[in-house]
Amino acid sequence: MAAKRIDLYDTTLRDGAQQEGISFTVSDKLKITQKLDELGINYIEGGWPGSNPKDTEFFEKAKNLKLKNAVLVAFGSTRRVDTDAEKDEGLKALVRAGTRAVNIVGKSSARQVTQVLETTLPNNLKIIRESVGFLKSRGLTVFYDAEHFFDGFKIDPDYAIDTLLAAQQGGVDCLVLCDTNGGTLPAEVADIVKQVRKKTSKPLGIHAHNDSELAVAVSLAAVENGAQHVEGTINGYGERCGNANLCSIIPALKLKMGYACVTARQLAKLTDASRFVAEVANLAPSSHQPYVGLSAFLHKAGLHVSALSKWEESYQHIDPELVGNSPKVVISELSGKSNIIFKAKELGIPIQPSGKEARRILEQIKELESLGFQYEDADASFELLIHRSQEGYKPPFELVDYMVVVERHRRLPAQGGKVEFLSEATIKVKVDNKIMHTASEGNGPVNALDFALRKGLLEFYPGLSKVDLIDYKVRILEGSSGTGSQVRVFIESSNGKVKWRTVGSSTNIIEASWLALYDSMEYFLLRVNKSARRKK
């Protein structure tokens, strides 16, 4: 018998974007849509057209996307109490969005109808039936998100079911039961879904929130009891405690429960999709996130290397490669060396596995890591380290020295008495034995250093003007204390096409920033834009 098929419905772009701090641009949304399509998501909810200009623009532009797997969905709500479906601006905006499928949220809890919508129970049923009917008459696939369904069912099960039947009468394609406040337990969900299944005839879906840290379990419980459509978000993004996390639901459905959803090849893109969405959302990925986190398959307890293979089997609940992740092994001479050799090969630098060279580089990395550097998130700095270890490596420029001055000065009352700041850097760099000595002011000391360095180098490397520092992160390292702490700086740079990340570490925040800055420029000249050099 073929495995039962489950439809995956992603609402990262709508419900996920409700999380504090997330604000997607139209271009972000288009990129994420593409990524979700590659992951094998069946339905991608793009936003609420008509609710804001951005979402309207998104649906306009999304018409040009070539999606291989996914159907785009526009989200809206049942019609207003005081109008007809045909005249309702919201429903008309949904139709105008031009998607093949739409999802409308409606009230399924009797209390919500009387207290929030402020209408009668029968009138709400009419609203649902007519709204669904109107959209069906336009030839659309229609989902009904039954808001507060489980709470509503607990108060008045018959009415909650009646709302679903109203949607059915309107011709709905899928009845999505929502645990809107995230408070329902998996056992309750299992029981209620079973009852709903007996009284309705359309496919059922589940939409859960994570307020009780149970959204994944609730989603799986609904599927086990008959739901065939699961709504969630990448990384569980969403307001309050987030939505059901598709990154945990998809591998459970596919690998542990044997349902048909994404293909094995698509599943192997899960980790990449998770990190991509985190990056676009400008949120640090959680290293402890199940399945896709950097540490999801890490083991810290001290084990002899020879026990590793035995261990892998017993401490890994799945093979991490199935979801595109890899086991993180605490740096050991063995793992470190093979990593270096692999990377060097990629760079076209042959390093012997048994040779002294790999060991020397590894020793250097260990020393630098003990000083606070961290190469896992700074591949450009890691590549430079290998390059620099090569005899005869000639860097594109060398620092001689720098000086940074920061002044805060209160002007005299006669001069207005205002506080003035000055941040100024002077820098000496050497290119081809020629020393450039430049100076620049900046918006803070690191910005001044950045400007002064480029000023010095632009004469030789005009291509540097294209480099933007798009992210600058500062971390005080754990275990150190007070203002003399060890500081780690990450810089992410881009020339508009390629991105690279560099790291610096020092107790001096200026020096830590400098080191990351230096690596960024050197990497660009060496690897990204080899012809950046001015011909003389």
Place this chain on the structure above:
Amino acid sequence: MAAKRIDLYDTTLRDGAQQEGISFTVSDKLKITQKLDELGINYIEGGWPGSNPKDTEFFEKAKNLKLKNAVLVAFGSTRRVDTDAEKDEGLKALVRAGTRAVNIVGKSSARQVTQVLETTLPNNLKIIRESVGFLKSRGLTVFYDAEHFFDGFKIDPDYAIDTLLAAQQGGVDCLVLCDTNGGTLPAEVADIVKQVRKKTSKPLGIHAHNDSELAVAVSLAAVENGAQHVEGTINGYGERCGNANLCSIIPALKLKMGYACVTARQLAKLTDASRFVAEVANLAPSSHQPYVGLSAFLHKAGLHVSALSKWEESYQHIDPELVGNSPKVVISELSGKSNIIFKAKELGIPIQPSGKEARRILEQIKELESLGFQYEDADASFELLIHRSQEGYKPPFELVDYMVVVERHRRLPAQGGKVEFLSEATIKVKVDNKIMHTASEGNGPVNALDFALRKGLLEFYPGLSKVDLIDYKVRILEGSSGTGSQVRVFIESSNGKVKWRTVGSSTNIIEASWLALYDSMEYFLLRVNKSARRKK
């Protein structure tokens, strides 16, 4: 009928400490033990005596703790294959720890026995029986953590049960079923616990890991099917994806499932306990954490204030006060003002609710927050802001100006060719119209400023020598980019008794640090040590 009692067992100090980056000192562990006791935890696993000197020292010092609710537990493993229980160093160390209860982990999966322990199946049963028996003969309460129980049960259910029966024969008090690699689904756990219950007679416990984002659900499923003992950690700390999160399990058991565990009063300390442990672990609390997170009861969608009460009921799955949390309402004039009035009253500064003063302070806060300041985590800066708004407020000192120089200089080959750093700050402060002009070097520019400021002030305020800056955090604010980003600095200070937190923000990291430093010293002089001033 009285509610069924569930025993809560915390392993934050042992399994939780396996999380990357967590490293508790003995004093940290003692503080957390006290906190867990106040929360109403029944058993607190303090560590593995004998495995490292720190844990041995912890149990020695813990003997002096006066615990009201909790029993301290020492953790260890079944005896070695090649010795007798009476001669086993590990078991002897457990007895020496001097706790009333112990927990030993043993192999319950047949594959683990033959492949990892490398002994016969019957011999492993003997090891379990004798180890438990030895500890029981010493009058201890004995828990048996059945490692890899669920995986083992799926491979060889009879043998998995036999290991539990062996522990029973030894006289065990509780059989704890462990989902060691976190891969088992709640439905499987429910089914297996039911079967185990039929074949064993001792109380059952559950110990789950979160690798499938299901640890809370697995724990609840075990309880629903007969387990009466739940092991977990505060905030779900633990290696890989963490352990079962007691902060989510406790409110579910008590508020949603009606079991007897902590009292209502203890439950109201949950949020505080969560944040306390995060602080001691030096990890940022997750604002999206269910029940206890800062945003767990926040709503972002735009709603009119008059709709708030209707909303609260429908979007909050529980009353946040029950777990000691509070709903986070997006800053409004209303909430802001009452907050200011409340704080001012605490400080002994009467502010009229309807007056201009509160509005003026609120406007100032809004402006500063738009500049990157954030007062929620910096109560000392918030208090100073109110003080400074008072007419006639005379600060203990005033900054005139400062200058910071950072130099990186490569010495000439004749001088050794090494790179040298200099960080130097000069500072002018005014106390009683007397200007102090001092200078200091430091380990980085902020450290130099810190030293120079104190040097200038110590003559007037010798008490300042007691102030330590115990934490210094730098955050690049979202939405800004590159090296010209807005930077927010938090400093936590202590005089060994009291701690206070201050904030600074600027595009200039030196200035942001300075502002937080300045507030720290001023707060100390104003509020912590009012008599720090030298009598003249």
